[in-house]
Structure formats: structure tokens, C-alpha cells
Amino acid sequence: MDTGLQNRINESISRAYKGNLNTDALMRLVNDCLDHSPDKKIIHQFLDLAHIQSVAKIITEAKVTEEWLERIVRLIHLSQYHTGTMIEQRAKRYGDKTVFNMIRGDDLHTLSYSDLWLKIQMTGKALSVLDRTEKPSVIGLLTYNQLNGVLVDLACLSFGIRVIPIPLNSTSEHLSFILKQSEVTHIFVGGKTAIRLWNEVHHNYDILVIALNDTSLIQGKVMDWEIFFENRDRSQNFDVDQRMSYVPMDRTQTIMYTSGSTANPKGITFNQSNIISKRFARALALPDFGSEDIFLCYLPLFHTFGRYFELMGSIFWGATYSFAESPAFNSLLKDFPIVNPSIFISIPKRWVQLYEMLEKQLDMDSEDNETIETKLKSITGRNLKWGLSAAGYLDPDIFKFYQSHGVNVLSGYGMTEATGGITMTPPTEYIIDSVGIALPGITLKIAYDGELCLKGSYVTD
Structure with a gap:
């Protein structure tokens, strides 16, 4: 066992939680893990470091996302880092959380x-x-x-x-x-x-x-x-x-x-590589998501967004997954203040219903932003910061309404074959009638006949 490399990883984990880690140190560390081929446990330890929110922020801010992810995917294969490994790791790190x-x-x-x-x-x-x-x-x-x-x-x-x-x-x-x-x-x-x-x-x-x-x-x-x-x-x-x-x-x-x-x-x-590599890719696309987040989830677990983004994503981030008691709108309204979610992923219809509910209770044209935001919080709980609307069209005015009142609703597009998402509007960079840019780790091309072609570690065979 390479104790020197292990000690560096342990020190980097400590520094990541203190917020004093840098890009050069991370890139040297990932390259050394690949070059020295340490045993699986050391690589798993490094991949534990890689899930920490501050690491995703460092990598994305330095604009080395693709280089980093390509190395992460190689380490996933090299060390046989699969779903069970990840869950066992999170249990050790987050314990009673x-x-x-x-x-x-x-x-x-x-x-x-x-x-x-x-x-x-x-x-x-x-x-x-x-x-x-x-x-x-x-x-x-x-x-x-x-x-x-x-x-x-x-x-x-x-x-x-x-x-x-x-x-x-x-x-x-x-x-x-x-x-x-x-x-x-x-x-x-x-x-x-x-x-x-x-x-x-x-x-x-x-x-x-x-x-x-x-x-x-x-x-x-x-x-x-x-x-x-x-x-x-x-x-x-x-x-x-x-x-x-x-x-x-x-x-x-x-x-x-x-x-x-x-x-x-x-x-x-x-396969396991599809499932796990997608989690690291999605985390790099959403570096503001982390272990303090709470999801309120009603999307079915027989679909990719419910199973992979919400369930597996919550566990990957060390966050909390909340089972909605029912997908019915009125039931969700009951659930919001009980769990106070910070993240809500939905089909467009639910975002429209929330907006229409506000319209009935307020004069949206005359009320000030503070009043609207207070009312929105009273409905959705005090912590809602992030949303994603996919699997259908949502009017740009609805997107912009939420974004201007404290809830950053993102637009996205995906397919089952891509283990979920393919594109997403970057946080704070919404463009009208756009489903965003390619997620990390996936390459897109429009064929001569208009067909969307894609490849990447989480695109299925």
C-alpha cells in the first residue's frame, strides 16, 4: 500500500472541508493515482475526496472539468468502484445523518x-x-x-x-x-x-x-x-x-x-460504469449541490430521473432523499413544509401549478418581490433554492419568474440511453427556449438528417 499517496489523500480531504484546496494539487493527485496504480482502497479513498462539493467547485471554476472527469472515469474502472462501494463509503462518512x-x-x-x-x-x-x-x-x-x-x-x-x-x-x-x-x-x-x-x-x-x-x-x-x-x-x-x-x-x-x-x-x-460515472458528471454540472441539500421526490423510480438523478444522486452527494407521500399536487403541497426541501425536480406541470396558485393568492403585477418570495416560501418551505424542469415544455416566463424570486429552476433534456440527462442550462445562465449545453462527459453531434448522436461513459451500448 502506498502510504505516501494515502496520506496525501487524507490531507486533501481535510483541506477540502476547510476550503483550502487548489486545482494544481487535485490534478497532481489524480494523475499520481493513475500513474502509480495503488490498490483499490486508496483509489476509493480518492474517489471519496472527489465527491465533496468544494472539489467540484474548484474543478469547474478552473474549467478543467473534462480533463478531471476523464481521469475519474478511468479510476472508477481501475478500482471497481460500483454502487455498493459508494453506499458503503457514504455510510462511513455520513453515519447518523x-x-x-x-x-x-x-x-x-x-x-x-x-x-x-x-x-x-x-x-x-x-x-x-x-x-x-x-x-x-x-x-x-x-x-x-x-x-x-x-x-x-x-x-x-x-x-x-x-x-x-x-x-x-x-x-x-x-x-x-x-x-x-x-x-x-x-x-x-x-x-x-x-x-x-x-x-x-x-x-x-x-x-x-x-x-x-x-x-x-x-x-x-x-x-x-x-x-x-x-x-x-x-x-x-x-x-x-x-x-x-x-x-x-x-x-x-x-x-x-x-x-x-x-x-x-x-x-x-x-452497467455499473454507466451508473457511477454519471454521478460524478452530474455533480460537476451542479457544483452547488452538496451534502446539506434535501430533495423532495415524487418522480417514479422506474424512470431515470427519479432513480438516477434523485435517488442515486442524493446518496452520491451525501444529501437527503425525501419520499413524497403521493405525486398528487395537493399532497406535494402538504409535503413541502414538512421536509423544507432545497431541491425539487419536476415535470413542467407542477411548476405551472405552483405559479397559478400564487396568481390566485396575490396580485402578481402589483406585489413587490419580497411579498411574492415570502408567499412562495410559505408554500414550498423555507429552503427551496434549486429546481429542474424536464420532460416537457415550460414557458420561459415561468422559468424567469422563479429565477427572479429565489428559486433557480434549470432546463434540461435527457434520454434513458444517457442514464438520464444529456443537456442542462448552467446555473444562473438560462437562455430562453434552450435546454442548455452538454453535460460533462458526453459528446453531442447533429447528424446530416437531424438526428442527435451522443457518446460518453454513461451512454449505454
């Missing part, structure tokens, strides 16, 4: 980073009990956003079990197509919509269902979540470090399906 807020009525329940990692390990053990044949398990997830579904997803990603989040807006025909194509062996089902969908197709499949909710309503071979979770005690030879060491970086880890409006759903494959 809240990773998840869960709203039930007017009550707020929380889960810490250390407890999340413990639950992920337990879930991984329980999943290993299901794996009793020569054929590896393929886990389907058909559920609304809820903690136990997230535990299954993160355990699969942490220990190299293929996982398939299935859109709740699927038809029964599309669900059948997804189950057959992805060869799901076990499916976790939660919520009324998911139960209805499964019950429509269950007679065609000999698949074990693990019920996240309402066990008695689900047809077929069903196991209750509590029984599944308790079965972890039957796990034999489940060594966390060993399992994590087997996780491949470039093999298909998960498949996400896009809606098939004119044909069958399209399955987009992701």
Missing part, C-alpha cells in the same frame, strides 16, 4: 446512512436465499416509490444481482413482454396498480412474488415481505466484501424499459 425522509400524514420518519447500509446488507442476504438454482436470479420491481422497494433495488445494485424496475403505467401486454424478455425469476409487487397488473398476467408465469403490501390481494405464488426479510438468517456464506468484489463493472446490471407507445417497450441496459 439522514439519507431518507418518509412522510406519513403529517409525521416525518427518517433513516440514517449507516442504517441504510445495514438494511441493504440484510436485504442482500435475503435475496441470496432466493438464489437456489444454477440460473442466477433476475429481480423484477413492480411498485410505487417506497422504502422496501428501494432496499431491493440498492441491494441488487450493490451485490451484482440483475434488477428490472417495471413501469407502473405498463399495460398487461407490456408487462408480459418485459417479464419474458428480461427473464425475471422473482418479482416484488407493491401497491394497488402493481397488484392489478400482476393479477392480470400471473397465470402465465411460475414466478415467486414477494408482496411489499397487501399480500392477501396478490394471486399466484406469494411470499410476504416480513417472511422474505426474516429468511436472511438462512443465508449461508454471504460475505459482504466477497460479494462486492465479484460485481462486474461492464456487464449488464439493470434494465430499464421505456414506454412502448407504438410497439413493445424498449429495454435499455446499464
